[in-house]
Amino acid sequence: MDQVDVFIFDCDGVIWRGDSLIDGIPDTLEKLRAAGKRLFFVTNNSTKSRKGYKKKFDSLGLSNVPAEEIFSSSFAAAAYLEKTQFAATNKKVYVIGEVGICEELDLIGVPYLGGPADKDSVADMGPGGMLHVDESVGAVVVGFDRHVNYYKIQYAQLCINELGAEFIATNLDAVTHLTDAQEWAGNGSMVGAIKGCTGKEPTVVGKPSPLMIDYMEQKFGFDRSRICMVGDRLDTDVLFGKDNGLKSLLVLSGVTSEEKLLSPDNKIKPDYYAETINDFFSPVPAESKA
Amino acid sequence: MRFSRIITATLSVASSRAFTIPRNSFSSSTRLFQSVPKLTDPSFLMDQVDVFIFDCDGVIWRGDSLIDGIPDTLEKLRAAGKRLFFVTNNSTKSRKGYKKKFDSLGLSNVPAEEIFSSSFAAAAYLEKTQFAATNKKVYVIGEMGICEELDLIGVPYLGGPADKDSVADMGPGGMLHVDESVGAVVVGFDRHINYYKIQYAQLCINELGAEFIATNLDAVTHLTDAQEWAGNGSMVGAIKGCTGQEPTVVGKPSPLMIDYMEQKFGFDRSRICMVGDRLDTDVLFGKDNGLKSLLVLSGVTSEEKLLSPENKIKPDFYAETINDFFSQVPAESKT
Numbered sequence: 001m002d003q004v005d006v007f008i009f010d011c012d013g014v015i016w017r018g019d020s021l022i023d024g025i026p027d028t029l030e031k032l033r034a035a036g037k038r039l040f041f042v043t044n045n046s047t048k049s050r051k052g053y054k055k056k057f058d059s060l061g062l063s064n065v066p067a068e069e070i071f072s073s074s075f076a077a078a079a080y081l082e083k084t085q086f087a088a089t090n091k092k093v094y095v096i097g098e099v100g101i102c103e104e105l106d107l108i109g110v111p112y113l114g115g116p117a118d119k120d121s122v123a124d125m126g127p128g129g130m131l132h133v134d135e136s137v138g139a140v141v142v143g144f145d146r147h148v149n150y151y152k153i154q155y156a157q158l159c160i161n162e163l164g165a166e167f168i169a170t171n172l173d174a175v176t177h178l179t180d181a182q183e184w185a186g187n188g189s190m191v192g193a194i195k196g197c198t199g200k201e202p203t204v205v206g207k208p209s210p211l212m213i214d215y216m217e218q219k220f221g222f223d224r225s226r227i228c229m230v231g232d233r234l235d236t237d238v239l240f241g242k243d244n245g246l247k248s249l250l251v252l253s254g255v256t257s258e259e260k261l262l263s264p265d266n267k268i269k270p271d272y273y274a275e276t277i278n279d280f281f282s283p284v285p286a287e288s289k290a
Numbered sequence: 291m292r293f294s295r296i297i298t299a300t301l302s303v304a305s306s307r308a309f310t311i312p313r314n315s316f317s318s319s320t321r322l323f324q325s326v327p328k329l330t331d332p333s334f335l336m337d338q339v340d341v342f343i344f345d346c347d348g349v350i351w352r353g354d355s356l357i358d359g360i361p362d363t364l365e366k367l368r369a370a371g372k373r374l375f376f377v378t379n380n381s382t383k384s385r386k387g388y389k390k391k392f393d394s395l396g397l398s399n400v401p402a403e404e405i406f407s408s409s410f411a412a413a414a415y416l417e418k419t420q421f422a423a424t425n426k427k428v429y430v431i432g433e434m435g436i437c438e439e440l441d442l443i444g445v446p447y448l449g450g451p452a453d454k455d456s457v458a459d460m461g462p463g464g465m466l467h468v469d470e471s472v473g474a475v476v477v478g479f480d481r482h483i484n485y486y487k488i489q490y491a492q493l494c495i496n497e498l499g500a501e502f503i504a505t506n507l508d509a510v511t512h513l514t515d516a517q518e519w520a521g522n523g524s525m526v527g528a529i530k531g532c533t534g535q536e537p538t539v540v541g542k543p544s545p546l547m548i549d550y551m552e553q554k555f556g557f558d559r560s561r562i563c564m565v566g567d568r569l570d571t572d573v574l575f576g577k578d579n580g581l582k583s584l585l586v587l588s589g590v591t592s593e594e595k596l597l598s599p600e601n602k603i604k605p606d607f608y609a610e611t612i613n614d615f616f617s618q619v620p621a622e623s624k625t
Binding site: 187 | 353354460461462463464465466480481482483484485488489492493496497507509510513514515516517518519520521522523524525526527528529530531532533534
């Protein structure tokens with residue numbers, strides 16, 4: 001509490017699991033606000049926009065989280081296009097992804113094609129068949145897409161290989177908790193598909209890329225050493241913190257076990273770890289056992 | 291004629307190692323970095339090679355159109371006593387399925403046993419590793435060709451075309467239930483790739499420890515001759531992206547098909563010539579496996595790309611098409 005003014009929370013595995021709020025979270029967030037701390041929420045999930053995530057927070061009883069505190073990777077993609085002044089090129093974006101990316105592009109006035117509109121599209125693969133792309137596509141944004149299909153993959157391939165469109169990925173998470181019952185293939189698959197037909201590496205805008213931190217720093221002017229990143233994944237959340245000069249704390253309420261964290265094979269070491277963020281306010285004996 | 295024989299004799303000694311050629315054997319218009327000889331006197335090729343392995347797309351056909359002159363050339367090769375094989379990284383058809391394509395293009399004397407599709411390669415790999423003895427199943431991302439080849443070797447499978455419209459239960463508490471007896475995932479080109487298949491494969495590999503096998507990694511392919519189409523590199527890329535694992539690749543340039551042919555037919559590798567239109571699959575397949583290699587310009591690779599200083603993959607020879615094996619060319623070639 002003494003060392004940190006700003007907390008950045010990953011959402012899944014820290015605040016909720018799938019669609020279920022983790023017990024005690026609303027109280028803990030209230031106490032942090034009462035102690036004068038700024039709170040932000042960063043998620044690599046691109047399927048919703050910031051506004052879409054606010055609805056999820058509301059539905060879980062966390063109604064005092066404004067959309068401006070939420071940084072989804074869909075927002076990150078739009079922020080990146082603003083930073084690189086994409087709108088001035090008068091080009092379009094081809095989207096592999098869901099409604100979140102499309103909503104964020106609408107907010108910054110960038111025209112796009114694809115996304116949910118191509119969920120049932122099929123290319124003409126008969127003799128002499130072709131997929132016709134819009135030649136004004138200047139960037140392809142790839143986010144998690146439960147309706148990924150060959151049409152979208154081919155469209156993106158042509159835009160990147162033949163039109164020279166920029167290849168942008170919201171995140172690379174291999175697996176994600178679509179539901180809390182299972183691990184589900186994440187955006188690593190959609191991005192992997194496009195890497196596999198273009199041979200190119202994308203610009204990644206979500207964790208652990210520094211983009212969101214640079215954005216927050218520019219907008220809010222924080223001292224990085226007084227920001228603590230709190231998450232449940234070592235390779236996205238904790239790395240995001242460490243790579244960007246923040247403090248980092250791993251919670252065990254998500255995908256990473258204490259065993260995995262403390263194992264000698266683990267090279268990504270947060271500054272601290274805790275069971276859940278509720279531990280920020282629980283009395284603990286002066287000597288803690290590890 | 292005698293002069294050209296001396297040159298070609300020099301070339302045939304040099305071809306297995308170095309690629310430099312005596313400068314005075316070419317006209318003065320030769321490009322300075324000419325390090326891949328054009329096939330100017332095919333008769334030495336005929337002397338040095340007993341077995342030709344042809345890639346199909348860009349060599350025999352383009353999409354669904356036969357390249358002119360091919361049937362004659364293949365006949366002449368057979369008449370000269372050469373053994374012919376056809377290797378394609380396309381897994382969508384089985385060997386039998388490819389035979390039908392050969393028939394429909396007028397090449398009806400190509401038996402299925404001369405055709406090595408990457409679908410067949412996947413089955414050959416599973417036979418080699420005695421997969422059937424594990425009593426496990428295969429989950430297929432791919433089309434009918436892989437399924438037909440698995441039927442032929444008696445390995446049970448799930449997925450493939452049967453899952454083209456499958457959707458997982460992604461509601462609250464939803465799960466995709468996999469068959470726990472899946473011991474391998476085979477990923478081949480699949481125009482009906484979808485999230486269900488990706489998730490099924492992810493669970494099998496990450497949670498059941500199933501082996502990850504890929505028919506090939508081609509980034510693009512000529513589904514139709516009008517455009518370049520995303521290839522199996524995408525399907526495999528999707529599964530790499532959610533598992534972090536590298537697959538065992540059974541198609542070109544992996545040695546599997548050559549090892550198989552060597553074991554079955556007992557050929558001398560130095561007397562086999564691989565003929566293809568792609569440097570990173572066909573020519574590499576030849577070079578990595580001790581074969582001679584010849585690139586044809588009738589497919590995806592241009593002369594400029596082949597001879598560019600950036601290109602590190604150098605075949606022993608190149609030609610316009612395989613018809614050049616029997617064409618009369620002047621002793622001194624211009625490039």
